[in-house]
Amino acid sequence: MSEERCEVAVVGLGAMGAATLYQLAKAGVKAVGIDRFAPPHDQGSSHGDTRITRLAVGEGAAYVPLVRRSHQIWRELEAQSGEALFEQCGVLVMSSSATTTSHHGAADFTANTIELGRTYGIAHEVLTSSQIRERFPQFGPIRDGAVGYFEPEGGFVRPERCIATQLEAAQALGATLITGATVSALESLGGGVRVKAGERTLVADKVIVCAGMWSANLLGEPFSALLKVCRQTLYWFKLAEPTIFPEVSPSFILAHGPGEADICYGFPPIPGEGSMKIATEQYVALNSIDALDRTVSAAEVDEMYRKQVAGNIAGVTSELVKARVCTYTVTPDFGFIIDDHPTLDNVTVVSACSGHGFKHSAAIGEAVAQRCVSGASQIDLSAFSLSRFA
Incomplete structure (x- = not known):
């Protein structure tokens, strides 16, 4: 069987892979994108209708330039395609507990978000509990003493549309898509990489792996020791009082207790759907x-409503409209890995995104493409080096 050749092969066409393939094609690179399914799909981490985006990212300062640039790219893509990708409805981050809530390694997630907003000159308001209740009646149940951070430039992006739009644009610019093909092996050659993808074999000058939950098995050590895959559940509950929600309601993150489990996030009701998407984050690693x-079991639905929704969010019933399962692939410090593979020459790894990657994906794709083409990116990626785990 003859070997196909390309300049760059991108493995995995979820959030990061689709963005990277698009940016490579935009730069004139002969690129091939490979996915075991037919993206956008619901088998990985990049689905669920909506994903929060915000400029003051409580996970750390290194992410701020990425999300700023991503917002610009979403708007550029919207103008090119006519698709609605980014809904700038604002984001409300709240702490309604007497004690701080840790999240993604930050001891006080809301306070850290406020500090980043101040440090980077991000437009925002710090709200009291009474101000939150007055402006957003759906959060009427929050406790006195609550603190809120409202960022008007945040909101949500539509993951399936974003992926599809970038892949369509990449193809229009000359990129090739190979779907329904699982990459089972990568082999470094002199000056290139052999890629076994289903029944096909490709030889690429460079390979960029954005394989999410499948990364550890494909890449081996040290990734198999560093990365854990965690099951996540997404819920859409029927609204009881749609009129309680202002016409423009924000996406939100609500910290309502002292532990990692005492936090949920959600989105404004999508017009015409009569439901509200709410979810939590779980960090129990799958054995396989x-x-x-x-x-999603009835017991999971009941627990979600009792522990996260009831007493925290008004106007939402316990009746489930739909539920979905996705995965997070998580590093020990909840940060990203964007770096060269330590033993496979000409292989770049773009994973794991630890559950907060989609908002940054457009800019990461651009930065990784720049790094691939010229050896450096306009946005500094050094904070995501593999060496920090040494």
Whole structure:
């Protein structure tokens, strides 16, 4: 069987892969994108209708330039395609507990978000509990003493549309898509990489791996020791009082207790749907990705409503409209890894995104493409080096 050749092969076409393939094609690179499914799909981490985006990222300062640039790219893509990708409805980050809530390694997630907003000159308001209740009646149940951070430039992006739009643009610019093909092996050659993808074999000058939950198995050490895959559940509950929600309601993150489990996030009701998407984040590692249960039990639905929704958000019933399962692939410090593979020459790794990657994906794709083409990116990626785990 003959080997196909390309300049760059991108493995995995979720959030990061689609963005990277688009930016490579935009730069004139002969690029091939490979995915085991047909993206956008619901088998990985980049689905669920909506994903929060905000400039003051509580996970750390290194992410701020990425999300700023991503917002610009979403708007550029909207202008090119006519698709609605980015809904700038604002983001409200709240702490309604007497004690601080830790999240993604930050001891006080809301305070850290406020500090980043101040440090980077991000337009925002710090709200009291009474101000939150007055402006956003759906959060009427929050406790006195609550603190809120409202960022008007935040909101949500539509992941499936973003992926599809970038892949369509990449193809229009000359990129090739190979779908329904699992990459089973990468082999470094003199000056290139052999890629086994289903029944096909490609030889690429460079390979960029954006394989999410499948990265550890494909890449081996040290990734198999560093990365853990965690099952996540997304819920859409029926609204009881749609009129309680202002015409423009924000996406939100609500910290309502002292532990990692005492935090949820959600989105404004999408017009015409009559439901509200709410979710939490879980960090229990799967023993095997083959053991991932994609069903959501009645007990899970009941626990979610009792612990996260009831007493925290008004106007939402316990009736489930739909539920979905996705995964996070998580590093020990909840940060990203964007770096060269330590033993496979000409292979760049763009994973894991630790559950907060989609908002940054457009800019990461651009930065990784720049790094691939010229050896350096306009946005500094050094904070995501593999060496920090040494």
